[in-house]
Amino acid sequence: xxxxxxxxPQQREAVETTDGPVLILAGAGSGKTRVITFRxxxxxxxxxxxxxxxxxxxxxxxxxxxxxxxxxxxxxGLSVAKPVISTFHSFCVRVLRRxxxxxxxxSTVPGQPPIGLTKNFVIYDESDQQQVVKGIMxxxxxxxxxxxxxxxxxxxxxxxxxxxxxxxxxxxSADPKTEKIAHIFEEYRKELRKANAxxxxxxxxxxxxxxxxxxxxxxxxxxxxxYLLVDEYQDTNRPQYELMRLLAGAGHNVCAVGDEDQSxxxxxxxxxxxxxxxxxxxxEAKIVRLEQNYRSTQNILEAASTVVxxxxxxxxxxxxxxxxxxxxxxxxxxxDGENEALFAADTINxxxxxxxxxxxxxxxxxxxxxNSQSRLFEEAMRRYQLKYHVVGGFSFYERAEIKDLVSxxxxxxxxxxxVSLLRVINTPVRGIGKTTIEMIERLALETGxxxxxxxxxxxTRQLLPARALAALKSFRELIExxxxxxxxxxxxxxxxxxGVAPGEGAAEQRSAGTGQSFVPTQPVSTQPGDETDxxxxxxxxxxxxxxxxxxxDRPSTDEAVDAAVEVFRAPGAAAxxxxxLKFLIDRTGYIKLLEEEDTPESYSRIExxxxxxxxxxxSRDRGETLDQFLDHAALVSDADQYDEHAQITLMTLHAAKxxxxxxxVLAGMEEGLFPHSRTMLDPDAIEEERRLCYVGMTRAMDTLxxxxxxxxxxxxxxxxxxxxxSRFLEEVPPRLVEEMGGSxxxxxxxxxxxxxxxxxxxxxxxxAETTHYSYEDEDQSATWNPARVKPKMATPLANYNSIDxxxxxxxxxxxxxxxxxxxxxxxxxxxxxxxxxKVKHPKYGEGTVYQREGDGEDAKITVQFPRFxxxxxxxxxxxxxxx
DNA sequence: CCCTGGTCCCAACTT
DNA sequence: GGGACCAGGG
Numbered sequence: 001x002x003x004x005x006x007x008x009p010q011q012r013e014a015v016e017t018t019d020g021p022v023l024i025l026a027g028a029g030s031g032k033t034r035v036i037t038f039r040x041x042x043x044x045x046x047x048x049x050x051x052x053x054x055x056x057x058x059x060x061x062x063x064x065x066x067x068x069x070x071x072x073x074x075x076x077g078l079s080v081a082k083p084v085i086s087t088f089h090s091f092c093v094r095v096l097r098r099x100x101x102x103x104x105x106x107s108t109v110p111g112q113p114p115i116g117l118t119k120n121f122v123i124y125d126e127s128d129q130q131q132v133v134k135g136i137m138x139x140x141x142x143x144x145x146x147x148x149x150x151x152x153x154x155x156x157x158x159x160x161x162x163x164x165x166x167x168x169x170x171x172x173s174a175d176p177k178t179e180k181i182a183h184i185f186e187e188y189r190k191e192l193r194k195a196n197a198x199x200x201x202x203x204x205x206x207x208x209x210x211x212x213x214x215x216x217x218x219x220x221x222x223x224x225x226x227y228l229l230v231d232e233y234q235d236t237n238r239p240q241y242e243l244m245r246l247l248a249g250a251g252h253n254v255c256a257v258g259d260e261d262q263s264x265x266x267x268x269x270x271x272x273x274x275x276x277x278x279x280x281x282x283x284e285a286k287i288v289r290l291e292q293n294y295r296s297t298q299n300i301l302e303a304a305s306t307v308v309x310x311x312x313x314x315x316x317x318x319x320x321x322x323x324x325x326x327x328x329x330x331x332x333x334x335x336d337g338e339n340e341a342l343f344a345a346d347t348i349n350x351x352x353x354x355x356x357x358x359x360x361x362x363x364x365x366x367x368x369x370x371n372s373q374s375r376l377f378e379e380a381m382r383r384y385q386l387k388y389h390v391v392g393g394f395s396f397y398e399r400a401e402i403k404d405l406v407s408x409x410x411x412x413x414x415x416x417x418x419v420s421l422l423r424v425i426n427t428p429v430r431g432i433g434k435t436t437i438e439m440i441e442r443l444a445l446e447t448g449x450x451x452x453x454x455x456x457x458x459x460t461r462q463l464l465p466a467r468a469l470a471a472l473k474s475f476r477e478l479i480e481x482x483x484x485x486x487x488x489x490x491x492x493x494x495x496x497x498x499g500v501a502p503g504e505g506a507a508e509q510r511s512a513g514t515g516q517s518f519v520p521t522q523p524v525s526t527q528p529g530d531e532t533d534x535x536x537x538x539x540x541x542x543x544x545x546x547x548x549x550x551x552x553d554r555p556s557t558d559e560a561v562d563a564a565v566e567v568f569r570a571p572g573a574a575a576x577x578x579x580x581l582k583f584l585i586d587r588t589g590y591i592k593l594l595e596e597e598d599t600p601e602s603y604s605r606i607e608x609x610x611x612x613x614x615x616x617x618x619s620r621d622r623g624e625t626l627d628q629f630l631d632h633a634a635l636v637s638d639a640d641q642y643d644e645h646a647q648i649t650l651m652t653l654h655a656a657k658x659x660x661x662x663x664x665v666l667a668g669m670e671e672g673l674f675p676h677s678r679t680m681l682d683p684d685a686i687e688e689e690r691r692l693c694y695v696g697m698t699r700a701m702d703t704l705x706x707x708x709x710x711x712x713x714x715x716x717x718x719x720x721x722x723x724x725x726s727r728f729l730e731e732v733p734p735r736l737v738e739e740m741g742g743s744x745x746x747x748x749x750x751x752x753x754x755x756x757x758x759x760x761x762x763x764x765x766x767x768a769e770t771t772h773y774s775y776e777d778e779d780q781s782a783t784w785n786p787a788r789v790k791p792k793m794a795t796p797l798a799n800y801n802s803i804d805x806x807x808x809x810x811x812x813x814x815x816x817x818x819x820x821x822x823x824x825x826x827x828x829x830x831x832x833x834x835x836x837x838k839v840k841h842p843k844y845g846e847g848t849v850y851q852r853e854g855d856g857e858d859a860k861i862t863v864q865f866p867r868f869x870x871x872x873x874x875x876x877x878x879x880x881x882x883x
Numbered sequence: 884c885c886c887t888g889g890t891c892c893c894a895a896c897t898t
Numbered sequence: 899g900g901g902a903c904c905a906g907g908g
Contacts, residue, residue: 432884677895
């Protein structure tokens with residue numbers, strides 16, 4: 001078989017060991033994806049395995065579609081059937097949509113439907129979860145500064161990831177806070193059940209429960225899937241591990257691929273035990289190690305390996321590469337965040353130009369720890385007129401207008417989804433105010449009904465003033481019309497409404513009391529070319545009537561029927577998602593209201609809505625139902641936005657997992673930023689940060705540049721704060737590093753540091769010769785090599801390289817700025833330690849000052865000790881000395 | 884009931 | 899830099 005010749009012996013072994021469990025420990029860049037795709041191809045082509053009996057699970061949707069493509073290339077045309085390649089979450093949704101009702105139990109009340117989730121369940125995203133938790137906390141009177149909904153949710157999620165029940169949390173609780181959380185957790189589960197909703201964690205847990213407790217379902221999948229592959233195995237959590245075991249069946253044909261040094265999701269429950277216990281649960285498991293790196297130069301690989309070697313909790317491995325030497329790791333120290341970003345843009349600009357001349361395809365990435373860092377890099381890229389692509393941040397489906405319309409869809413799919421219902425009940429405003437909503441909420445609570453049930457109850461029992469009642473009725477009509485469209489009974493519904501109350505037709509009922517009519521002002525047939533085939537790009541279709549004014553404008557019942565028939569000429573025709581969306585947009589007058597707003601933002605929202613309709617139309621073209629469209633909307637992830645054809649990508653380190661770039665700028669190498677401040681007190685968390693650093697560094701193929709801002713503005717405060725170089729910088733062997741210009745003044749302050757900063761790699765003569773490079777320099781003859789380039793910034797900002805100049809710069813911008821005193825300017829006392837300074841403590845040894853609060857004798861200083869972590873000390877009492 | 888503007892508090896990573 | 903919340907006027 002020809003393609004096997006392209007593999008090294010270890011890779012080949014991983015591919016050819018098809019029977020029984022295999023654990024592939026695959027170092028960074030060792031051809032992991034290749035092994036998985038070749039393995040699938042091998043199973044199909046060589047072993048004659050039916051494609052549809054192979055299940056491969058990846059971490060992101062992007063990764064799975066990419067893998068599917070690569071497999072298709074290898075074995076395409078062999079069979080129409082395809083292997084199932086999916087994320088754990090997507091796979092679980094499929095399983096649950098098919099069989100979740102097998103988990104229902106009979107009601108204790110005779111005649112009542114069984115209890116449990118039904119197939120049309122909705123998926124709650126994080127903001128939906130927040131709404132639920134907030135409501136519960138308000139109700140329980142647990143609003144508390146110490147206990148934020150966010151906080152509670154992360155505890156709930158963590159409990160779920162460890163497969164703990166509310167009772168477990170309650171029994172384990174040693175403090176009142178945890179006890180409260182247990183109660184909220186309990187209520188939260190009830191709420192979700194009532195809403196027929198699942199959160200992300202539930203998708204895994206319920207699928208697991210289904211496979212575990214319903215033998216028929218488990219056997220179905222065990223028969224169906226003979227071969228199982230799990231990618232990014234180091235980042236699976238316990239429920240995923242259990243799912244894997246359940247799916248492995250008796251055949252145990254499981255292949256797990258992972259790298260413990262790249263485990264970066266422990267906060268999401270990823271459990272290193274999954275790697276260790278693989279051998280315990282599958283004693284016959286074969287272990288294959290892939291240690292040849294095909295991606296990076298030796299310098300990059302060595303630097304990354306040396307950093308991660310500082311971790312205690314690891315198995316250890318020896319990665320090697322045939323790409324000897326390579327450019328040194330660049331290190332740039334910018335005076336501030338703006339300059340750091342300009343530097344990155346300049347470096348990438350040079351590279352892109354150079355690559356263009358050589359006829360190569362340039363691909364570069366800026367990687368950072370937190371999404372908020374992207375802003376500065378985006379601005380810098382724009383200044384250089386570079387096209388870039390940002391992964392992450394605010395996603396399409398998080399935009400208010402998109403969430404509104406998606407919530408309508410969710411409410412139509414499942415009206416018991418109270419979060420979605422609440423979101424749209426008065427959006428756009430239709431006169432259902434706070435008082436009314438509170439009344440409905442109370443009613444729901446008293447009766448045990450969902451919000452939707454309570455709406456119906458309030459209308460039937462006429463529990464509200466006429467005005468509010470009318471508004472509520474019109475809302476109910478809207479949702480029920482939507483449901484009827486989906487069910488294909490819309491025409492019958494309108495005809496029936498007209499027949500039942502001839503004097504007081506459907507139109508009047510629907511529009512009563514809202515000040516705006518929700519039925520067409522004119523027959524739809526006056527809009528030619530836009531009848532049943534909704535054109536997503538054309539919103540002139542005037543179904544809505546936000547501008548209905550006088551009685552005379554109100555259509556007759558006949559007209560309403562006409563309109564309905566016009567839309568669905570054939571009674572019984574069900575609306576697809578796109579049509580439903582368009583119906584909603586028109587009936588609510590959503591776009592019309594945005595047009596009236598007439599601002600740049602409102603038009604961009606309209607654009608977004610068009611895009612949503614387009615997405616719905618694409619979904620229809622793929623033959624998907626509303627369920628599937630909503631599942632997709634719920635499960636797209638940030639990392640899925642990655643575009644492999646983009647020349648320049650900005651993204652977080654987490655999102656960069658699994659990717660590679662010829663040039664990588666790893667920015668923000670500062671204590672408190674990377675490693676992140678929230679991790680600094682926990683040695684395990686620091687190790688995870690270090691793994692993240694390893695992941696980032698090993699993304700680079702040819703050139704890796706690390707950067708840091710000496711002063712960084714945090715939270716938009718007036719005064720930038722001095723930063724302390726990231727400990728990871730000090731862990732990079734200095735001989736592999738070449739400094740790239742930067743701030744001289746800042747370096748003197750860091751004197752005393754070890755590693756890169758203390759012993760800057762001696763400048764080679766080559767680099768000295770290239771110091772004349774500047775941004776305007778048109779010298780095309782020089783080969784681009786950032787590790788040898790000393791940038792000279794072209795922008796005014798960049799000229800401020802010394803502390804004095806920074807002060808001047810901020811003064812010129814009218815900002816207050818007090819240049820911190822340099823240690824050298826301090827009196828020779830042991831008082832007045834400043835951030836960045838090295839100090840010595842009698843008990844904790846040497847450390848670096850991280851932060852200083854207060855003045856004089858009362859000053860508290862926070863010191864980072866390598867072995868003891870972060871300590872807050874009162875300067876007066878702590879016997880600190882300059883180290 | 885709705886909208887506005889001011890204020891306060893917050894600020895990891897993400898399926 | 900921004901979201902959530904509240905008071906107060908329309």
